[in-house]
Amino acid sequence: MTRLRQQILILHLAVSSLEGRTVAWAFFDGTLAADQPQMQSGDTEKPPYESVLAAMRDGWMVIQLPTLPVYVPGHEHESGHLPYEYVLERKVDLDSL
Amino acid sequence: MIAYKTEIEKPKIEAGVDKKYLLTAKQMATFVTNGFLMVENLVPDELNQAINRDQRELNIPGYRFWTETDNIRAAFDLPQVKGIIQGLVGLNPVYDHSFLHVVKAKHLKAQNWHADSIIDLRPLAFDIQAFYFSHDTPREMGPTLILPGSHLRKANTESIGRYKNIVGQRQLEAKAGTIVFMHHGIWHCAQPNYTDQTRYVFKLRLQPGQVQHGLFNMDGYKDPEVVQIIDKGYQEWQGNEARIEHNMRARLWRYVTGDDSVDVSFERSLTRMGV
Numbered sequence: 001m002t003r004l005r006q007q008i009l010i011l012h013l014a015v016s017s018l019e020g021r022t023v024a025w026a027f028f029d030g031t032l033a034a035d036q037p038q039m040q041s042g043d044t045e046k047p048p049y050e051s052v053l054a055a056m057r058d059g060w061m062v063i064q065l066p067t068l069p070v071y072v073p074g075h076e077h078e079s080g081h082l083p084y085e086y087v088l089e090r091k092v093d094l095d096s097l
Numbered sequence: 098m099i100a101y102k103t104e105i106e107k108p109k110i111e112a113g114v115d116k117k118y119l120l121t122a123k124q125m126a127t128f129v130t131n132g133f134l135m136v137e138n139l140v141p142d143e144l145n146q147a148i149n150r151d152q153r154e155l156n157i158p159g160y161r162f163w164t165e166t167d168n169i170r171a172a173f174d175l176p177q178v179k180g181i182i183q184g185l186v187g188l189n190p191v192y193d194h195s196f197l198h199v200v201k202a203k204h205l206k207a208q209n210w211h212a213d214s215i216i217d218l219r220p221l222a223f224d225i226q227a228f229y230f231s232h233d234t235p236r237e238m239g240p241t242l243i244l245p246g247s248h249l250r251k252a253n254t255e256s257i258g259r260y261k262n263i264v265g266q267r268q269l270e271a272k273a274g275t276i277v278f279m280h281h282g283i284w285h286c287a288q289p290n291y292t293d294q295t296r297y298v299f300k301l302r303l304q305p306g307q308v309q310h311g312l313f314n315m316d317g318y319k320d321p322e323v324v325q326i327i328d329k330g331y332q333e334w335q336g337n338e339a340r341i342e343h344n345m346r347a348r349l350w351r352y353v354t355g356d357d358s359v360d361v362s363f364e365r366s367l368t369r370m371g372v
Contacts, residue, residue: 014336026261040207080251095273
């Protein structure tokens, strides 16, 4: 069985540009065992990277760019989920940890 | 003051609190902007201690705490508490549900971000959820985490569950006797309790008993110090959507004031667009 594991970093930016400021972040770490704690709500105050571009410079691979918001007539002044959600990936060899 | 769906308690219709206890225009503007209003020293120490004893010693299931103990209802019958509730949901709010939320000592798992219940179809009307803290609840004890300004963003229950940390998230560290009044739509989650003491938070959800127009003390609602609460209520996490958020709270302000001519929108754009 392969010893490669996936780490997923989700960065939400203030605008759609990859240089935009990070306003929310989440990390799901496939290298951790089931009994090891993952990132959970409220456990950090500062984002790991100031932007997606900064994370790319540190070796993260972008695997999802969000589609831009669609403004439905009559509902332009409504909001919901954080719209500029980027998903980044890093593959880690367990033998290198 | 609070009406019930069951026969356990009959509704008591009253004339309302003395104006000095009524929610002020500044407090309403803060609620409209942030989606919550935190009021300290609302419940006196003696009553806090009595409720705390009930929580720790009576072993009543959380959903029956409201109906089976007198002290908690006495807290919500205080004029300074009723005045805030009256300002938000009117004279005869409808009891929706209540629950005594407990996080045991050393419970280190946080809840996922969520909005309570189900996505709400009302465009402007709102329920409130009062979170009452009977004991000091410092950050390490796991007070509720909320996202200020998120109450008007549509999220369906745990559709936001993969979010973990958001700029501006706020731990509701509270002193005993504090009640936080929240808009039903605010994003929130329970937090880990790193202490060796059980954490209790009592939640009471109330629906409006009438249209929510002008229920609060409207004195000064057009004053600059009130308007600027809404004008300057931007949150960093709102990013590019912040102006849309501004206009959404401007519409909510029209609703709660009952004044369709008042315009506190971004660049007063509601007036410019004739809407």
